[in-house]
Amino acid sequence: MLRYIIRRLLQMVLAFFGTTLIVYYMMFQASGDPIQALAGEKPVNEAVRAKLTAEYHLDEPFLVRYWYYVKGLLTGDLGNSLSGGRPIAEVLAERWPTTANLALYAFIFVVILGVGAGVIAGIRRGGIFDNTTLLLTLVVIGIPSFVLGLTLQLGLGVKAGIFPVTYMEERDGQFGLILPGFILGSLALATAVRLTRTSVAENLRADYVRTAKAKGLAKRRITIVHVLRNSLIPVVTFLGIEIGNLMGGAIITEGIFNVQGVGFELKKAIDIEDGPMVVSIVSILVVIYLLANLLVDILYAVLDPRIRYE
Amino acid sequence: MSNHLLEVDNLHIEFRTRDGVAKVINGVSYHLDPGETLAVLGESGSGKSVTAQAIMGILDMPPGVITNGEIRYEGRNLLTMPEEERRRLRGKEIAMIFQDALSALNPVYSVGFQISETLRRNEGVAKDVAMKRAVELMDLVKIPAAKDRLKNYPHEFSGGMRQRVMIAMSLAQNPKVLIADEPTTALDVTVQAQIMDLLAELRRELDMGLILITHDLGVVADVADRIAVMYAGRIVEHADVHSIYAKPAHPYTQGLLDSIPRLDSKGHELSTIKGLPPNLLRPPSGCAFHPRCPMAQQVCQEKVPPSLNLGGGRTSACLFAEEILHG
Amino acid sequence: MSDFETVAATENHAATPGPAGEPGAPGQPDNTSKVRSLAGDAWHDLRRKPIFIISSLIILVMVVMAAFPTLFTSADPRSCELGRSMKGPSGDAIFGYNLQGCDVFARTVHGASTSIQVGLYSTILAGVLAVVIGMLAGFYGGILDAILARIIDIILGIPLLLAAIVALKGAGKGEGYWGPLLLIVFILGIFGWTTAARIVRSSVISAKQQDYVHAAKMLGASNSRIMVRHILPNAMAPVIVVLTIALGAFITAEATLSFLGVGLQDPIISWGKDISEAAKRVRDNAVPMLVPSTFLSLTVLSFIMLGDAVREAFDPRLR
Numbered sequence: 001m002l003r004y005i006i007r008r009l010l011q012m013v014l015a016f017f018g019t020t021l022i023v024y025y026m027m028f029q030a031s032g033d034p035i036q037a038l039a040g041e042k043p044v045n046e047a048v049r050a051k052l053t054a055e056y057h058l059d060e061p062f063l064v065r066y067w068y069y070v071k072g073l074l075t076g077d078l079g080n081s082l083s084g085g086r087p088i089a090e091v092l093a094e095r096w097p098t099t100a101n102l103a104l105y106a107f108i109f110v111v112i113l114g115v116g117a118g119v120i121a122g123i124r125r126g127g128i129f130d131n132t133t134l135l136l137t138l139v140v141i142g143i144p145s146f147v148l149g150l151t152l153q154l155g156l157g158v159k160a161g162i163f164p165v166t167y168m169e170e171r172d173g174q175f176g177l178i179l180p181g182f183i184l185g186s187l188a189l190a191t192a193v194r195l196t197r198t199s200v201a202e203n204l205r206a207d208y209v210r211t212a213k214a215k216g217l218a219k220r221r222i223t224i225v226h227v228l229r230n231s232l233i234p235v236v237t238f239l240g241i242e243i244g245n246l247m248g249g250a251i252i253t254e255g256i257f258n259v260q261g262v263g264f265e266l267k268k269a270i271d272i273e274d275g276p277m278v279v280s281i282v283s284i285l286v287v288i289y290l291l292a293n294l295l296v297d298i299l300y301a302v303l304d305p306r307i308r309y310e
Numbered sequence: 311m312s313n314h315l316l317e318v319d320n321l322h323i324e325f326r327t328r329d330g331v332a333k334v335i336n337g338v339s340y341h342l343d344p345g346e347t348l349a350v351l352g353e354s355g356s357g358k359s360v361t362a363q364a365i366m367g368i369l370d371m372p373p374g375v376i377t378n379g380e381i382r383y384e385g386r387n388l389l390t391m392p393e394e395e396r397r398r399l400r401g402k403e404i405a406m407i408f409q410d411a412l413s414a415l416n417p418v419y420s421v422g423f424q425i426s427e428t429l430r431r432n433e434g435v436a437k438d439v440a441m442k443r444a445v446e447l448m449d450l451v452k453i454p455a456a457k458d459r460l461k462n463y464p465h466e467f468s469g470g471m472r473q474r475v476m477i478a479m480s481l482a483q484n485p486k487v488l489i490a491d492e493p494t495t496a497l498d499v500t501v502q503a504q505i506m507d508l509l510a511e512l513r514r515e516l517d518m519g520l521i522l523i524t525h526d527l528g529v530v531a532d533v534a535d536r537i538a539v540m541y542a543g544r545i546v547e548h549a550d551v552h553s554i555y556a557k558p559a560h561p562y563t564q565g566l567l568d569s570i571p572r573l574d575s576k577g578h579e580l581s582t583i584k585g586l587p588p589n590l591l592r593p594p595s596g597c598a599f600h601p602r603c604p605m606a607q608q609v610c611q612e613k614v615p616p617s618l619n620l621g622g623g624r625t626s627a628c629l630f631a632e633e634i635l636h637g
Numbered sequence: 638m639s640d641f642e643t644v645a646a647t648e649n650h651a652a653t654p655g656p657a658g659e660p661g662a663p664g665q666p667d668n669t670s671k672v673r674s675l676a677g678d679a680w681h682d683l684r685r686k687p688i689f690i691i692s693s694l695i696i697l698v699m700v701v702m703a704a705f706p707t708l709f710t711s712a713d714p715r716s717c718e719l720g721r722s723m724k725g726p727s728g729d730a731i732f733g734y735n736l737q738g739c740d741v742f743a744r745t746v747h748g749a750s751t752s753i754q755v756g757l758y759s760t761i762l763a764g765v766l767a768v769v770i771g772m773l774a775g776f777y778g779g780i781l782d783a784i785l786a787r788i789i790d791i792i793l794g795i796p797l798l799l800a801a802i803v804a805l806k807g808a809g810k811g812e813g814y815w816g817p818l819l820l821i822v823f824i825l826g827i828f829g830w831t832t833a834a835r836i837v838r839s840s841v842i843s844a845k846q847q848d849y850v851h852a853a854k855m856l857g858a859s860n861s862r863i864m865v866r867h868i869l870p871n872a873m874a875p876v877i878v879v880l881t882i883a884l885g886a887f888i889t890a891e892a893t894l895s896f897l898g899v900g901l902q903d904p905i906i907s908w909g910k911d912i913s914e915a916a917k918r919v920r921d922n923a924v925p926m927l928v929p930s931t932f933l934s935l936t937v938l939s940f941i942m943l944g945d946a947v948r949e950a951f952d953p954r955l956r
């Protein structure tokens with residue numbers, strides 16, 4: 001178990017440096033003029049140019065600059081945003097709870113609706129519920145999430161008036177996050193259904209289920225204690241990774257519903273061409289994604305005894 | 311008639327698939343008494359496992375459909391019994407062990423959990439008592455250091471030890487009949503012999519009826535009392551083990567015997583049965599074995615051979631059984 | 638985040654068709670029961686599946702629309718008059734005009750070309766990368782395999798959308814029509830080949846152990862010949878399925894990036910950008926948003942359903 005975790009940890013460290021290097025390279029090296037890339041299409045005056053050069057150590061060699069960037073990322077010193085000049089870490093700390101809150105709703109939808117429907121579909125494979133759910137999940141996977149978001153906003157918000165069209169924390173409270181949360185979770189929800197269904201259907205046909213039947217166990221016990229315990233191993237893995245993914249998906253949902261979270265900040269930074277903010281947010285989202293992966297690996301070892309002794 | 315412990319009577323089973331109907335069991339009858347061992351022998355696809363699954367009530371239905379026949383346990387027809395009542399017989403009266411213990415055991419539970427599970431669930435035994443019983447059972451099947459291994463998982467055991475775990479699990483509720491479906495196929499030859507000896511010993515000690523399903527005539531010689539040879543969903547020959555080894559009464563049995571390596575025939579080429587088992591979606595006309603039979607005549611393609619009683623409980627489903635036996 | 642990664646993740650252990658079906662058992666008197674080959678069986682299944690037929694037809698229509706937009710509309714998508722801004726449907730424009738006064742239907746028809754091209758080119762790039770890298774890793778194994786596995790891990794560590802946002806921010810916009818389009822294709826391809834490569838790798842590893850490959854080796858065939866002639870054909874079926882789904886995902890990614898404002902810009906017509914602009918005035922007139930939304934969703938959905946149907950037909954375990 002320990003060896004497994006250490007190996008995973010080392011792989012994560014490698015992935016951390018790999019991904020941050022790629023993000024950093026794309027932002028500061030792929031274009032000829034990193035300052036222009038940071039500032040977008042606006043003309044850059046000398047003062048700004050000097051400030052950015054100092055802040056990002058742009059007069060140093062690439063690897064040294066990358067080192068400063070990683071150090072900043074690890075110590076929480078993310079520099080200042082181009083617009084307004086506030087420390088990026090401060091802005092993010094302010095935005096973070098909203099996104100976490102939104103992601104929580106998305107996650108609840110995924111776990112209850114997604115895994116629940118997947119289990120039922122897997123047990124009744126080939127039935128009406130199964131076929132309907134499968135078709136529905138394909139439709140959800142097929143419709144780009146921003147289209148789904150805009151359409152539901154139009155239908156349930158603008159036309160039907162059930163949900164607020166745009167989110168205002170003071171006015172809507174938690175209720176206002178339900179629709180954005182559902183849309184944020186929709187793709188993961190559909191995938192969770194399909195994954196759970198496949199896994200349950202496969203495990204129902206496993207040899208150990210036949211053994212459990214031959215032992216004279218009741219059907220309910222076989223399904224819950226034997227089949228579900230095994231089927232949910234890959235599902236839990238998927239759900240863990242999805243936590244990391246949900247944060248990244250927030251850029252679309254938060255943009256559409258005006259939810260002032262990290263994704264909203266990222267969208268704003270793209271719109272006003274605030275390069276430092278874009279790099280910082282993406283880097284942090286990537287790190288969260290990697291951490292979620294690591295947690296999942298450890299969880300996997302806890303759930304599946306075969307991994308522990310690898 | 312119904313004084314046997316377990317009796318399969320004229321069983322017919324079909325598999326209804328999208329490619330058509332396969333008649334996999336066509337009138338199989340056999341019986342088992344307490345303390346005796348019946349070996350059911352046949353190639354894969356002969357229907358030997360399907361029959362066993364029908365006895366256990368774990369046949370996948372669909373695609374399987376039992377179209378005719380009875381399975382009687384202590385005189386009661388299992389096939390017409392309510393499912394709940396039948397479930398209570400599984401494990402407690404009739405238990406079964408399977409070929410590949412690694413996949414037949416649940417990978418995520420400890421062996422102690424799995425051995426004691428039926429005691430706790432079906433008999434309401436308290437956890438510590440059930441665990442103690444699990445250790446006893448593991449001792450019974452000769453797993454060394456049983457107590458320390460209670461919390462281990464199936465993948466931490468060797469193949470032979472895993473099969474012993476499965477045997478221990480099947481014995482938890484003291485069944486009167488044990489069905490062993492190819493219990494040694496996945497194992498090394500030396501381990502095979504150990505498991506066979508263990509089964510024979512347990513059968514004697516616990517006075518169980520044992521149905522041993524195998525494709526390997528070699529492993530049954532020392533263990534079985536009677537042998538039923540199956541081909542294409544029929545029992546083609548049924549006799550006590552000595553009679554069969556002395557003189558088979560069906561060309562298929564003869565073919566199987568000829569394909570076992572023997573010490574006294576060193577240097578001789580081993581013969582095999584030519585061809586493949588028939589496709590049961592489109593079985594051959596007449597005797598199902600005729601395309602592969604060295605003795606086949608014109609009549610074999612036309613007439614399904616009935617099961618001939620050769621006396622002494624011996625039967626053969628060959629039109630020329632008398633000639634083979636006495637010729 | 639990217640659909641195809643998640644769709645493929647559900648199924649990446651599936652979709653490994655075995656060798657073609659066994660010929661009818663020899664020595665059998667009645668040989669009318671010829672066993673169909675796996676591919677034949679799959680095709681037989683597919684032809685009768687409504688989802689397969691419908692999605693193929695939609696894709697066909699979209700491809701024709703992309704190649705010959707003027708078959709569908711004679712209006713110029715780039716001739717816009719503010720005077721007819723947000724005008725409703727009429728005989729001239731069946732879906733009316735958008736905020737800038739451009740013909741909504743004409744823009745949507747011409748947008749098909751962008752989506753189909755981005756999807757197709759990205760898939761080709763990702764497919765070539767996946768086949769070459771997956772093949773090398775699977776065939777040679779060892780250190781090369783380990784290094785490539787780490788690289789794949791790293792690339793999978795950056796969600797496609799975020800990677801594309803940063804890359805597009807850093808790389809600038811590109812010149813003219815082809816510049817921005819190819820830039821997006823390049824970025825999507827570079828970040829989108831990993832799942833398919835893993836599938837190629839595992840099918841290569843299983844194909845490598847087949848007897849006919851050993852036979853070819855013993856007959857002295859070169860490594861490259863074995864890879865191209867013997868292993869590749871057997872490894873292609875599952876990767877084509879994944880790439881079909883990926884094509885849909887790439888179209889989604891481009892539309893999403895353009896929706897977010899980092900993707901394609903005028904004069905290229907992108908459904909994502911048109912949707913984004915129409916969404917701002919959706920209270921006044923929802924049609925300019927709904928028309929490209931519908932086309933985009935139908936296209937992506939068709940590719941994903943097509944891939945899913947083919948995968949199901951090829952996976953005997955799901956029957």
